Amino acid sequence: MKFQQIDQFAANLRADTRESVHSGSKAGHEKRTSVLFDHYADPNRLRQIAGEIKQHVVENLDTYLPAVEARLQANGVIVHWASTAEAANEAVYSILQARGAKKMVKAKTMVSEETELGHFLEKRGIECVETDLGEFIIQIDGDHPSHIVKPIIHKNRREIATSFERHGLGAYNDDPETITRRARAHLRHKYLEADVGLTGANFVVAESGRIVLVTNEGNSRFCLAATKCHIAMIGIEKILPRDRDLGLLLNLLARSGTGQQLTVYTEFIRGPKAAPQEDGPEETHVVFVDNGRSEVLASDCREILRCIRCGACLNVCPVYRQASGHAYRSVYPGPVGAVLSPLLAGKQFPELADLPKASSLCGACNEVCPVNIPIPDLLLRLREKGKREGSEAAAAATPPMGAWSVMATQPAAWKLAMFGGKIMNVLPAKYIPVPALQAWQAKRTLPAWRGGAFRSWLRTRAQPAADVRSAKSEG
Amino acid sequence: MLNHERPPITQRRVQLMATCLCDAFYDDVARATVEVLEHLGVEVEFPEGQTCCGQPAFNGGDWEASRKVVRHTVRTFSGDLPVVVPSGSCAAMLFHGAPLEFEKESDRASVEALGRRTWEVLDFIVNGLGITSWPGRYDAKVAFHRSCHSRGTGTGEAATRLLGSIAGLTVAPFGEGEQCCGFGGTFSVSFPTISSAMGGLKLDHIRAVAPDALVSADMSCLMHLGGLAEKEGKPIKVLHAVQVLRDALRQGGLI
Structure with a gap:
């Protein structure tokens, strides 16, 4: 392959899409920074503590998972375990079948994007309606989310208005309030008709079995309020040890994700309704999804399992801003996706091994991460893995390092190369068949080659330095 | 970090x-x-x-x-x-x-x-040496690009402190200073579109403050930014911070 796929995608990206992604993510990053640094004296210390809590969970999943299962069961929740995406979807489907359910409303959950639950259920005759406004627009467009928190960051309101018109939701009107009202009116009926509400979870607490959900639209509350059965699809890494850890993690999640002090809705779900509650689901199911996470846990990149899906690393990432989320060809885009997606791909790792290449390793992602994941280090480890496993996608447009490593370990050869490089000063780059040099020169000029000039100066200057000074003042 | x-x-x-x-x-x-x-x-x-x-x-x-x-x-x-x-x-x-x-x-x-x-x-x-101000003189307005590999290290603050203390020298802050220039080593040639777009944004911010020179602690960033600017036909003078320190000594007659 001649090109890196993500760079090609960026080169072909529509200018207005790039502008939507760039301005949306930049604004998100700026809000995050102001709300964190205005309110906290030392947000970086908080990020470290949150990272330690989540790393503790990751390192002790083998004890936390049975503990949280026991706690959930004690709360009256039915727990299911799914090792693969297929098994997770089957688990959901069998719950629906047991209830004779035909209609489901669904809050936003990335793990269901991983398993492609919507398509799975629709093929089996289940109506599955996305109720998060962004995800609803994705659904009617047959599109994919391009951001973890803002799934339609790549769309502008004119495109959304066109989609609504096409989908029979009123004549073209690109006023955001009108669009929201139309979606609200449409979805209100869907909640009332639905048999089952499905959500994800932002956290599950081992100590109490609390399932914690944050939203800004209140749609997940409707998913639970109007249906008799609640299914929560949850990645196995979503556990927090104690209720009091929520104080820190919820504050960091909202601030990092949307620049809010707290999301508009934060729900704490203990299980199915119990007296004297009048409303709420009669049945609560939790489907714990592995789908490759155990292998991530066994790898040298397990820190990525700390991720709380806030999207701050996408917002700050200069590569994401240029390329957009769809460039990453996977559910999780941006820096976190460049680590997580190839790992979750399992045996298909080599096909996505170019994702970790799409980074200048600037480290901004680590600097904003609310759980302090060393993303650049993980990207580097995966670059090494991609090289070791011979991934063609990763190798594309990457300069070979063999000759360089020979020269750089033999000083005589190095000095010769320093001298020989001078040919670049006389021979135009197009005549030098080195792809890296040509890629450089397509965008930039190259400074004059002065190989060895410093060493000559050092050799020939008057010694010691004091003499140089006196020689100068005399001259 | x-x-x-x-x-x-x-x-x-x-x-x-x-x-x-x-x-x-x-x-x-x-x-x-x-x-x-x-x-x-x-x-x-x-x-x-x-x-x-x-x-x-x-x-x-x-x-x-x-x-x-x-x-x-x-x-x-x-x-x-x-x-x-x-x-x-x-x-x-x-x-x-x-x-x-x-x-x-x-x-x-x-x-x-x-x-x-x-x-x-x-x-x-x-x-290391505990030197926090710099003698000599350097009459210019410069923009200082804090290269990404100095995130979390003492370099950025050390540079702005030393440069800021030189007589005649102004360090002009510019927008989105924390953003990467887009060099990224082999990234610059593997991802030329994204790399050069990132560099373009950086150059826009830098040009907005019209500095006499762009200064950094990494020649790699400067080779990329300087090369982009020159390719666009709008060259910008690039200097390593130690060149500014040395030239300040020269102009002050200290070496």
């Missing part, structure tokens, strides 16, 4: 790692490093066998090739003198990157030992 603990500086003698970029293109930066250090009374050794820190292959994923070069570097910079390098990026390679790729290697300790005594030059002057 890329910061690391270093033993305190007890003697005024160092080994200079010139970097491959200065060896090939920017001899005056290496020379300015020597002149600045010698002005401070620091004796500079230059291990002749030095080549490159090993970063290109490390970032490219070819750790086997990179480790060979790192091992060569460890052998070349033997002893226990501080190693001073006019590049935040090469310094970070030695104290952070190389230990990462040697995690499972039996000679990891020697690599980590080299990392611990490696200093980016501005960090060395301010936090």
Whole structure:
């Protein structure tokens, strides 16, 4: 392959899409920074503590998972375990079948994007309606989310208005309030008709079995309020040890994700309704999804399992801003996706091994991460893995390092190369068949080659330095 | 975070790692490093066998090739003198990157030992030698680009502190200063579209403050930004911060 796929995608990206992604993510990053640094004296210390809590969970999943299962069961929740995406979807489907359910409303959950639950259920005759406004627009467009928190960051309101018109939701009107009202009116009926509400979870607490959900639209509350059965699809890494850890993690999640002090809705779900509650689901199911996470846990990149899906690393990432989320060809885009997606791909790792290449390793992602994941280090480890496993996608447009490593370990050869490089000063780059040099020169000029000039100066200057000074003042 | 603990500086003698970029293109930066250090009374050794820190292959994923070069570097910079390098990026390679790729290697300790005594030059002057203001004179307005490999290290603050203290010199802050310039080593040639777009945004912010020169602690960023600007037909003067320090001494008649 001649090109890196993500760079090609960026080169072909529509200018207005790039502008939507760039301005949306930049604004998100700026809000995050102001709300964190205005309110906290030392947000970086908080990020470290949150990272330690989540790393503790990751390192002790083998004890936390049975503990949280026991706690959930004690709360009256039915727990299911799914090792693969297929098994997770089957688990959901069998719950629906047991209830004779035909209609489901669904809050936003990335793990269901991983398993492609919507398509799975629709093929089996289940109506599955996305109720998060962004995800609803994705659904009617047959599109994919391009951001973890803002799934339609790549769309502008004119495109959304066109989609609504096409989908029979009123004549073209690109006023955001009108669009929201139309979606609200449409979805209100869907909640009332639905048999089952499905959500994800932002956290599950081992100590109490609390399932914690944050939203800004209140749609997940409707998913639970109007249906008799609640299914929560949850990645196995979503556990927090104690209720009091929520104080820190919820504050960091909202601030990092949307620049809010707290999301508009934060729900704490203990299980199915119990007296004297009048409303709420009669049945609560939790489907714990592995789908490759155990292998991530066994790898040298397990820190990525700390991720709380806030999207701050996408917002700050200069590569994401240029390329957009769809460039990453996977559910999780941006820096976190460049680590997580190839790992979750399992045996298909080599096909996505170019994702970790799409980074200048600037480290901004680590600097904003609310759980302090060393993303650049993980990207580097995966670059090494991609090289070791011979991934063609990763190798594309990457300069070979063999000759360089020979020269750089033999000083005589190095000095010769320093001298020989001078040919670049006389021979135009197009005549030098080195792809890296040509890629450089397509965008930039190259400074004059002065190989060895410093060493000559050092050799020939008057010694010691004091003499140089006196020689100068005399001259 | 890329910061690391270093033993305190007890003697005024160092080994200079010139970097491959200065060896090939920017001899005056290496020379300015020597002149600045010698002005401070620091004796500079230059291990002749030095080549490159090993970063290109490390970032490219070819750790086997990179480790060979790192091992060569460890052998070349033997002893226990501080190693001073006019590049935040090469310094970070030695104290952070190389230990990462040697995690499972039996000679990891020697690599980590080299990392611990490696200093980016501005960090060395301010936090190693304890020098916090700079004499001489330099009449100009400059923009300082804090290169990404100095995130979390002492370099950025050291640079702005030293530059800010020079008579006649103004450091003009510009928008989105924390954003990367888009160089990224092999990234610059593997992802030319994204790399140059990132550089373009950086140049827009820099040009908005109309500096006389763009200054950084990494010639790699400057080679990229300067090269982009020149290719656009709107060249911009680029200088390593040690060149500014050296030129301030010259203009002040101190060397």
